Structures are given as C-alpha cells and as structure tokens.
Amino acid sequence: MASRGAPSSPPPEAGRDLLSPEQRLDWLRLIRTENVGPRTFRVLINQYGGAAAALEALPTLARRGGRLVPPQVPSRADAEAEMAGLARMGGRLVALGEADYPAALRALDDAPPLIAVRGRAELLRRPKVAMVGARNASAAGRSFAARLARDLGADGWVVVSGLARGIDAAAHEASLETGTVGVFAGGLTRPYPPENLKLIETIAERGVLVSEMPLGWEPRARDFPRRNRLVSGLSLGVVVVEAAERSGSLITARLAGEQGREVFAVPGSPLDPRAGGTNRLLKQGATLVTEAGDVTSVLAPMIGREPDGSGALAAPDALSPPPAPGDDVRGRVLELLSPVPTPVDDLIRLSGASAAEVQIILLELELAGRLDRPGTGRVALR
Known part of the structure; x- marks a missing residue:
C-alpha cells in the first residue's frame, strides 16, 4: 500500500532521568496525597521548588485553608511498595519532562x-x-475500525484507545503489529473489562499500557472521563467510529476539542442509533473520515509541532517557601469565591493581591477539600 506521508519517529531526547530515586518517591507520594491532582501538583512544585518541600508544607497549608486534620499522605514505604509492584510486572514510572513522557500529553495543563x-x-x-x-x-463498525487502524499503522501512526469492548478492542487488535497504546481507567493491576484480559496482556508484550492511577486502583465511573482525557491528550487527533448520542466517546471528542486536538468522525446511517453521536459531530465541524488518508492529510503536518507545556516545573529544591498571605488578603480572595467557576486572573485583579498570594490561598483551600478546579484557569468553592 502506498504511504500517505508516513511520519518518522522523533529522535530520542538526550540526558538522564529528570528525577533522582529519592525525588521520584517524593513525586509519587505527593501526587497520591489526598486532594492533590495534577494541577495542584504543578502549583505546589512551582511554589516550593520540589516535592519534598511541598510535602513538608501540606499540613500547614491545609490548616490555613480550614482543615483540622492534615491530608492523608502515603508513607515512603507505601510509595516504595507501589514502585516495586510495578517493577515486578515489568513496568516503571515515567515523570513529566523525561524522554519517554509523550510530548503531546506534556502540553496539557492537567498532565x-x-x-x-x-x-x-x-x-x-x-x-x-x-x-x-x-x-x-x-459488525460493520468493528470491521471499519480494524481496517482504519491497520492503514494508519502502516503509515507509521501509533493507535491509542481505552481498552473497552467494541471499537476500542478492534482498533487495538488491528494495530498490534504497528504499535498500539492502551490507557487504563484504573491501576495496571486492575484490567477492565475482564473479558479483554488476553488482549491487554498481548498489548503489554507488543504495545504499551499506560495509567496515571495507583497500581491497585479499582476503576470507578468518574475515572473513565479522566482516562478519556489521556486518550485524547496522548494523540494529535481523535477518530470516533461509532457513538450514540450519550456515548462516552463523545466525552473524549469534547475533551479533544478543549485540548486543541483534531476531531474526526465516521458517518453512519441515520437509522442506526450508534451513528447518532458521530453524525452530530460531523454537523458540528468534525472532519469526515472514510479512509486513513482523511486523517493523515490533516495530522501529518502537525508532527513535531506539539505545543509546549502550559508551564514548566521548577527545578527540584530551587525555590524558598513562599510567605503566607495576610488575613486581609485572604479575606478579600475568599469574598470573591463562590460555587460558580471564576477565572483566577479575575481573583488577582479584583482582590488586588499578587498572583503568588492568590495561588497560595487557592492551594490552602484545595488541600482543605474546599476548592475545585473545573477547568483551565478557573476555580470554584465546593
């Protein structure tokens, strides 16, 4: 088959691992801490210069945010056990900024x-x-997904999907020879769904499996949208093959749009409910797909031009702990907050506080379990 602008693999990045073994343990303990998500992790590292200093600051920050009991932090032994369990199954942890960390994923503000x-x-x-x-x-949808995955693989593309039944499984199976990435909703020792266990083990041997969750984490309903953001975030574009009007695949398509990824859809019969979502995506401007060339012609020019990350992490231990904001500043910021998502820039402007002061106050509230970050640059009280 003739190649349609087959991409070449980027050269490996030079240099050693970003983190020392001690720093990697601290990173793992911090991201596994109660009320610490990827965005909060980034702010903590940039405010305190490293995970060790951030871990030390957590009890004080949570107390100032109104929490009487410090957030639960995994022990060093817990972190070592997770890393050892991962190593026993042939896996390892890759840190943001390291050579094997995917460039497209690194660009997300919640990477x-x-x-x-x-x-x-x-x-x-x-x-x-x-x-x-x-x-x-x-059957037609699975057959087309398999053909499309094979053709994309033959053109040099790695196929990413979420290991689910149906279209996901068909795409993974058809791209085993050329490269496939399976993204878990739970931990790597909790494969889901169980009937795809054989496929998952085959991908572990011939492709690659990825998870951001603790090793033994049992996936819950709310973990699947988190997985979907990784499926789209790892990729330059997302192809939706069949999706009903309320399909989880439409969540992936929405997240792809929010992340600046290209969205593609395969048209289907108006009489088939499984085509309702894909046909709606086409009405909303998704690129129509009937062959692999429809995808590669759009994505090939983007190779090597992945956006930079939304903010670099500070070098470990590079900063001094920031001073605590005064009660008057804290009061002005709290007065502006509500359950309605508010841009952080508005809090800075209207409160008259510095950006650093506002970030510290938001950290205090989040670690106390009183704040949500529903989207890029926005916060809301719980």
Missing part, C-alpha cells in the same frame, strides 16, 4: 506528573492518533 508504563515505552515517542467508539459496536 499527570507521573505515568505508569508497561511494555514498549518507545512507542510513546512516536506520533499517535486515538480511535474510540461504541462498546456495542456493529
């Missing part, structure tokens, strides 16, 4: 600071496209 990787990690450096769709896919 996980650590990802657990099992399998051929070098696939994460190659250009990737996601394929998602219905779990109860039709």
